[in-house]
Amino acid sequence: MRKAQIIRALFVPVLLALAACDVPVPTSTPPSQPSQTTEEIPADVRAAARRFVTVADRVEPVAEAACRAQAPDLNCDYNIVVDDRADAPINAFQMVDDKGRPVIAVTVPMIAYVQNDDEMAFILSHEAAHHIARHLDRRRESTRAGALIFASAAARGGASGAALDTAARLGAVLGSRVYAKDYELEADAIGARIARDAGYNAINGARYFERSPDPGNRFLGTHPPNANRVEAVRRALR
Structure with missing residues (x-):
């Protein structure tokens, strides 16, 4: 079964009752809620759900x-799912399931x-690009290297026990963030081309950032300034 069919199958409950969709989510699912009829779901929510599927x-x-x-060596069989937790933030993310399939x-x-x-196309394409660029693996390697470097330095300084663990955790955090902004810009560029090739206007899609809080250029921040992201999209499409 191809993804288009999987998306439709998974999204049937969303079109009927977004609060109780039956799709895989990365964390535990909240208790079941009473189903809603189509008439009880606001028209704009139904329209948003249809947009997502399309x-x-x-x-x-x-x-x-x-x-x-x-x-070509990666599993490229994308599975696009909905995180329907009631307390979920405005977010999209990429992960890999236990069989190595990109989600x-x-x-x-x-x-x-x-x-x-x-905007929807750009967001989905951006997340797909994280997988293509192997960002999860690269971040994992950087995290491991950071932990090892800090723990080794602490050990040479005579640290042991809890102090050594603290050094390793600090190194892991720093390692996971050192290239985070570069990864986002790379995903923006690759994602812009995917969105374009799918028939969407990636420049218009990147206008999403105009409505998003700007993280600024913080040291070891996880996301680059919004202006940098828009420029990365423009460069990728030239």
């Missing part, structure tokens, strides 16, 4: 093709927050 249906095969072309998860608040198809 855009995901178009973006997934293009992202898969890009993945197979740029990283793109989008929260219900994010689906409701985007303003048009271009």
Whole structure:
């Protein structure tokens, strides 16, 4: 079964009752809630759900093709799912399941927050790009290296026990963040081309950042300034 079919199958409950969709989520699912009829769900929420299904249906095969072309040794069989936790923030993220399959998860608040198809396409393409660029593996390696470097330095200084553990944890945090902003910019660039090839306007999609809080250029921040991200998209499409 291809992803387009999987998305539709998983999203049927969303179209009927977003508060009780039956899809895989990365953390524990809250207790079941009473189902809603279609009439009880606001029209704008139903429209957002339909937008998500339509855009995901178009973006997934293009992202898969890009993945197979740029990283043929990876599992490129994307599974796009909905994180329907009631307390989920406006967010989208990429992970890999226990079988190595790439998963793109989008929260219900994010689906409701985007303003048009271009924004939705850019967000999905950006997350697909993280997998193509192997950012999870690269971050894991950087995290491990940071922990080892700090723990080794602490040990040479005579640290042991809890002090050694603290040094390793600090090194792990720093290691995980040292390239975080670069990874986001790289995913923006690759994602912009995926969105474009799927038939969407990636420049318009990147206008999402105009409505997002700007993280600024913080030392060891996890995300780059919004202006830098928009520029990365523009450069990628020139």
